[in-house]
Amino acid sequence: MAQGLLLVISGPSGVGKGTICKALRERNHEIVYSISATTRLPRPGEVDGVSYYFLSPQEFLEALEKGDFLEWAQVYGNYYGTPAWFVEEQLAVGRNVILEIDMQGAMKVKQTYPHGVFIFVLPPSQEELARRLIGRCTDAKDVIAKRLAAWKEEMKTIDNYDYAVVNDEVELAVKKIEAIIEAERCRVARRNRD
Numbered sequence: 001m002a003q004g005l006l007l008v009i010s011g012p013s014g015v016g017k018g019t020i021c022k023a024l025r026e027r028n029h030e031i032v033y034s035i036s037a038t039t040r041l042p043r044p045g046e047v048d049g050v051s052y053y054f055l056s057p058q059e060f061l062e063a064l065e066k067g068d069f070l071e072w073a074q075v076y077g078n079y080y081g082t083p084a085w086f087v088e089e090q091l092a093v094g095r096n097v098i099l100e101i102d103m104q105g106a107m108k109v110k111q112t113y114p115h116g117v118f119i120f121v122l123p124p125s126q127e128e129l130a131r132r133l134i135g136r137c138t139d140a141k142d143v144i145a146k147r148l149a150a151w152k153e154e155m156k157t158i159d160n161y162d163y164a165v166v167n168d169e170v171e172l173a174v175k176k177i178e179a180i181i182e183a184e185r186c187r188v189a190r191r192n193r194d
């Protein structure tokens with residue numbers, strides 16, 4: 001059986017990664033989403049085991065020591081990590097797996113999965129990014145400020161990615177990622193590998 005594609009999606013906070021990934025999964029049932037672990041507190045409406053596995057710092061550390069994570073990083077003051085077992089299991093049965101993770105984590109994944117597809121999502125402008133972060137109404141003012149302050153540095157990592165997708169309209173951004181998936185499936189190198 002052919003291995004699935006590992007899709008790694010990064011971008012500044014508030015750019016629309018979560019929105020795009022949700023739409024992608026709704027439209028493409030062969031795509032599965034890797035639920036990360038985090039020490040961040042749940043936002044209103046977030047459900048443990050669905051949005052994230054919400055762990056205490058102690059629980060996160062224990063999982064880390066057991067070698068449970070494919071990658072992990074400290075992002076905006078909290079810890080986040082990708083459970084390794086899910087990714088391995090799903091790729092092996094031919095499913096395409098999405099990781100929605102930060103730029104440090106993405107580069108760690110590249111070491112383990114050099115054939116992954118690395119996609120950076122961009123905002124149409126800095127002003128629009130701020131509008132989205134504020135408009136989401138999920139974070140305190142200081143949290144929003146910290147996330148906005150990071151985006152210029154985050155943008156500098158874009159050369160490590162294979163594709164840049166501007167999220168002007170969700171529908172268009174999703175279509176571009178679907179086109180990337182189709183093109184990647186047709187790669188001769190991938191065909192020879194599987």
Ligand code: ADP
Nearest residue numbers: 013014015016017018019132136167168169170
């Ligand atoms: P991220 O996961 O990258 O932090 P979200 O998916 O939570 O970002 O999106 C942040 C906010 O921006 C949400 O309120 C979402 O509804 C909105 N949003 C996402 N994509 C677009 C878009 N293309 N145009 C306008 N608003 C958007």
Ligand code: 5GP
Nearest residue numbers: 036037072073075080081082100101102105
């Ligand atoms: P949020 O707190 O808004 O849900 O996520 C904050 C940041 O953490 C985002 O950039 C998101 O992509 C990143 N993130 C979420 N899960 C993981 C993960 O498992 N590993 C890494 N490295 N980053 C993650």
